[in-house]
Amino acid sequence: MRYRDDVGSFRALLSEWAFPAGLVLGVFLGTAPSSMAASVEAKLVSAPNVPPPITRTEPAHVMVNLVIEEKVADLSDGIQYDFWTYNGKVPGPFIRVRQGDTIEVRLDNSKGKHTHTVDLHAVTGPGGGAAALMADPGKTSIGVFKALNAGFFVYHCAANPVPAHISSGLYGVILVEPAGGMPKVDREYYVMQSEFYTEKEIGEAGLQSYSSEKGEAETPEYIVFNGHAQSLVKNPLKADVGETVRLYVGNIGPNKISSFHVIGEIFDAVYREGSVSNPENNIQTTLIPSGSASIVEFKVDVPGAYLLVDHAIFRILRGAAGVLAVGGAEQPDIYSVKQKGSGT
Numbered sequence: 088m089r090y091r092d093d094v095g096s097f098r099a100l101l102s103e104w105a106f107p108a109g110l111v112l113g114v115f116l117g118t119a120p121s122s123m124a125a126s127v128e129a130k131l132v133s134a135p136n137v138p139p140p141i142t143r144t145e146p147a148h149v150m151v152n153l154v155i156e157e158k159v160a161d162l163s164d165g166i167q168y169d170f171w172t173y174n175g176k177v178p179g180p181f182i183r184v185r186q187g188d189t190i191e192v193r194l195d196n197s198k199g200k201h202t203h204t205v206d207l208h209a210v211t212g213p214g215g216g217a218a219a220l221m222a223d224p225g226k227t228s229i230g231v232f233k234a235l236n237a238g239f240f241v242y243h244c245a246a247n248p249v250p251a252h253i254s255s256g257l258y259g260v261i262l263v264e265p266a267g268g269m270p271k272v273d274r275e276y277y278v279m280q281s282e283f284y285t286e287k288e289i290g291e292a293g294l295q296s297y298s299s300e301k302g303e304a305e306t307p308e309y310i311v312f313n314g315h316a317q318s319l320v321k322n323p324l325k326a327d328v329g330e331t332v333r334l335y336v337g338n339i340g341p342n343k344i345s346s347f348h349v350i351g352e353i354f355d356a357v358y359r360e361g362s363v364s365n366p367e368n369n370i371q372t373t374l375i376p377s378g379s380a381s382i383v384e385f386k387v388d389v390p391g392a393y394l395l396v397d398h399a400i401f402r403i404l405r406g407a408a409g410v411l412a413v414g415g416a417e418q419p420d421i422y423s424v425k426q427k428g429s430g431t
Contacts, residue, residue, distance in 0.1 A: 124148045124189060131180035134313040135324060137275040137335060138183040141264050146187035153179065153192065155199040155222075155257075162283060162309060163316035163406065165292045170314075171203070171244070171255040177314030178279035178337070179242070179259030186237040186266050192230050196222035203252065204228070206245035208361075208378070209261045211235050217245040237265040238361040239380045241337050250302050250341055254284055256314065258339040260380055265363055272384060273330035279337040280345045280375070280397060280407065281314070282307035289405060305342040310397065311406035319395060319409025326387050328415030331355075333384045334395075340377025346398040348372040349385065349411065358382035372398050389422045390415045 126148045130138045156175045162168040173179030184190055190210075196203050202223050206215040210232045219230030244257035260277065285295035289308040301307065312319050326332050338345040348371065356366035360379045375381050387393075395409035396402075417423075 126150065128152070129182055129184065131174065131182060132277075133174070133176045133180055134178055134277040134279060135319065135322075137181050137277050140268055140271075141183060141185045143185070146185060146189070148189045148191060149184050151182055151184075151190055151192045152195070153205060154195040155203050157199055157201070159294065161315060162285075162295060162311070163290075166290075166316075167294045168283060168285070169255070169294070169296060171199075171201070171252065171257050173205075173257060173259055177256035177258075178277075178281070178339070179257070181259065181277045181335070182242075182261040183264065184234050184261065185264050186234055188234045188263075190232050190234055192216065192220060192232070194220045194222050194228045194230075196224060196226055196228070199224050201252075202246045203244050203257065204246050205230075205242055207232070207242040207261055208240035209234060209236070209238065209242070209263050214245060215242075221246065234263045237263050237363050239263075239335060239358065239363060239382055240361050241339055241378060241380050243339060243378075248299075251297060251299065253339060253341045254282070254297055254302055256281075258337075260335060260337045262335065269333075269363065272333040274324075274326050274332045275335065276324050276332070277335050277337075278312050278319070278395065278409065279314070279339065280310065280312055280347070281339045282341065282343055283309040283311065285309065302341070307343070307405065309406050310343065310402045312395065312409045316406030323392070323410035323412040324395075326411060326413050328387055328390050328413060328418065331384060331386045332411070333382060335380065335382055336375060337380040338375040338377060342377060343399075343402075344377060345375040346372050347375055347381070347383070348396050348398040349383075350394040350396060351389075351391070352385045352387070352393055354383045354385050356382075356384040387411075387413045389413070389418045 128150045153173045204217045204221040206217040210216040220228045222228040244252035284298045284301040285308045286298045354370040357370040358366045393411040397407040
């Protein structure tokens, strides 16, 4: 079908893409766990935390329980937003499974006022599971999917209108570990960048409501890490000198590309756009497209405060900043101040 190049036609396309409830394509519903695979419940944790590495050596039937909660919460100090959430947090929980696992996702929308679903970029099949998991208010949906590809992926709501559901907070990440697991590191953290399009201008106190007009114009008032403009400033990530830090960084957008950078560090390894094989080395800043995720690793050699930023640098003023606080002994052979002039 051909669409005219106008707004109404694009809206029609979006409406067709947002799968109606009851449409099931390429998935199995209500399937019992395989008798050949152990059944386990996924350990879901909220940002900036990451579930522990998977130690089992065989695939399992993994239960993932997501609950819709629509609530008002803080977007910045003194500023609230009407969030739609998975499991009460923005971003939604970090899901960790193993390549070859069968993933049973249960979406509980029993308390929601709107229809919601989950599109998992880790799922092979139409809509990434969104067709199977569409749940009307008061309902629960179940979809069962095979984790065919190892990688680090985002997930988000794909109910109509899709941009509004993403802009309201319905997104998270899922790591499908390769069969041999991920290389061991000392610290793992979860960072998700996202934009908020509010009717009021940035900094205006009180309850902020979603602006579809600003979303269409791609002019966000806030660009933040982990759902709050000061989330990783007031609660810094932590590490010690000599440790290797792995950051799982998602960018849901919904519009902007992230230029992710840690000021004062060089990434020893970057797994671009979700790949968990063949990392690139010695990268200063990595681009993360909207609707994608990357993994960065680096060893911290010098103590101090390291800023996490989107190096489209004016976005710091809109909330895209965090802190990694590194403790330990000074390392004058690597970094020292011989004489400090006026200024900072």
